[in-house]
Amino acid sequence: MRITNSSSKHSIRKRGRSVDILINQHKVTAFEGELVSTVLHAEGIRTFDRKHKTGNSSGIYCGMGICYECLVTIDGVPNIRACQTPVENMMVIETSDGNKS
Amino acid sequence: MNTKTELVVIGAGPGGIQAAVTAAKFGVDVTLIDSSFVPGGQYYKQLPKEFLKDNKNHLHKKAEFLFTELKRSSVHVFMNSVAWGIFHNPKSGLWQVKLQCNNCSSQIEAPIIIIATGAYDRSIAFPGWNLPGVMTAGAAQTMIKNQGILPGKRALLSGSGPLQLAAAANLVDAGAEVIAVLECGSRLLRKGISHIPAVWGQWGRMHEGLGYAGTLVKAKVPYKLGWSVIKAMGNEKVEEVVIAKVDEIGKPIKGSIQTHDVDALIVGYGLTPSTEFFRLLNCEMKFSPSEGIYIPDRNEYFETSLPGIFAVGDCAGIGGAELAMVEAKITAKRIAWKLGHVSNDQSFKIESSEIRALKKEQRFAKMLGQVFTIPQGLFKLAEEDTIICRCEQVTLSEVNKAISYGAQSVTDIKTITRSGMGNCQGRTCGTILAQILAAELGKPVETSQFLNIRPPVHPLLIEQIEENAQPEVTG
DSSP: BBBBOSSTOOOOOOOOOOOEEEEEEEEEETTTBBHHHHHHTTOOOOEEEEOTTTOOEEEOOOSSSSSSEEEEEEEEEEEEEGGOOBOOOOOOEEETTGGOO | OOESEEEEEEEOHHHHHHHHHHHHHTTOOOOOOOOSSSTTTTOOOOOOOOTTTTOOOOOHHHHHHHHHHEEEEEOOOOOOOOEEEEEEETTEEEEEEEESSSSSOEEEEEEEEOOOOEEEOOOOOTTTSSSSTTEEHHHHHHHITTTTTTTTTTEEEEEESTHHHHHHHHHHHHTTTEEEEEESSSSSHHHTTHHHHHTTTTTTHHHHHHHHHHHHHHTTTOOTTEEEEEEOOSSOOOOOEEEEEEESSSSSOOTOHHHHHEEEEEEEEEEEOOOOHHHTTTTTEEEEETTEEEEOOOOTTOBHHHHHHEOOOOGSSSSHHHHHHHHHHHHHHHHHHHHSSOOOOOGOOHHHHHHHHHHHHHHHHHHHHSSSSSOOGGGGOTTTTTEEEETTTTTHHHHHHHTTTTTOSHHHHHHHHHHTTTTTTTTTTTHHHHOOOOOOOOOOOGGGOOOOOOSSOOOHHHHHHHHHHOOOOOO
């Protein structure tokens, strides 16, 4: 959820230009400067990746590129840290559960 | 491509920027490297440049000043560049920094390196800590302050230290319902009294802290001393948290247990210095009880045991941005003198004002380290099937089995279980493994040692390594 509460000191008055991206084949509008991780979060997606060994879900944990829990596939390239990647127009993002949804 | 410079600074947080601009002022040729898109690090984090227009005044005055200084300086800045290794080139006698980036060389050589890689949130392992929706205080702060996105509508915070107060206040301000802030230390006041001299003079910090407290009081958010989360539950994401009052050694007290519905659990048990490069280089290390890990040994100019390798800021022991900047100034001046840019021997000396500033910040850091400690019992919350190493999905029972096989150090556990061998290279589980091993063997935690580290210190695409591997042709 984007913070819209205008009295909040963290309400961001102006984001970047709007861009169209594909998240698991669904078209979503996001804004330049936003990260893949936070856009997915705002779209209600919590499971970004699944662990090979256990199938456990993982998502945003450290938020600063340390933990590698938020790996997603971007434009066909797997294992990209969502929290370190800003969205770009026409970007194609897939989570581990993407083909199931 | 190989380039040469006089000084490479790794990390563009408050310490790294201050070191770079100070050295540049003395005439040193400086290259500053950081993996983010904009300088500032975690503490002076800037909004994405696409947001900046119409969103002025979001920064500390000091940060603004520092960024202006950097812009006006002669420092070569490479952002979005990951330093993945430091090696010694025996031919040139120089240090070699290996980089992954789009528009800079893949390696830079310099006689002197300043490591200013900062710190990240320290984790403790409890059942369900790996569920999505459980995130660190740092992650929550970035989401709110930097991205304007709410981590959850109903959040609970658990941890230790002042950072989680900041995160809680920001959540309230952004419109979330905050159920409680749990501080695992129960004797803050008693411990705090003896540290009043350390807080004296820290007016800026006290003002900031009171502001957060005010926000929480106004929203009637309970601040529970001596409480901690003990379990998180939910189907594929956190939906419920179990919290309990803990006794002085951190053991949950039966009868105090409560369950709350949440959609976000924010955890912040202090910070862990990013010591990867020091371990990679085999710098001499010493155990620091307040962070529970080994940090590099440094002299009065913040040089490590390896000549030419300096360390400033949180990566060498948690002290905060102010301390990092004082250290950076002293280090930079020393380096300028070493490189022959300061001819007058007097001008490189540490000034008494710098010593005073250093002492003041060190006192404050020591106070935080001693007041906000994690009681031992909280390292025993994990159950048999709790994941300890998230990357390699290693459970507590697997770690315990390794210990029963005779593991004596965290590296032994890594060899047996793969714990700490995954993508994050033990950044998350390293300190947890040390605590589990020490408790199991009944030894002090420093006997667990630390995880060895191998390059690259961040995972890389294989093409990047190939590009870097230039075969030496010797005739």
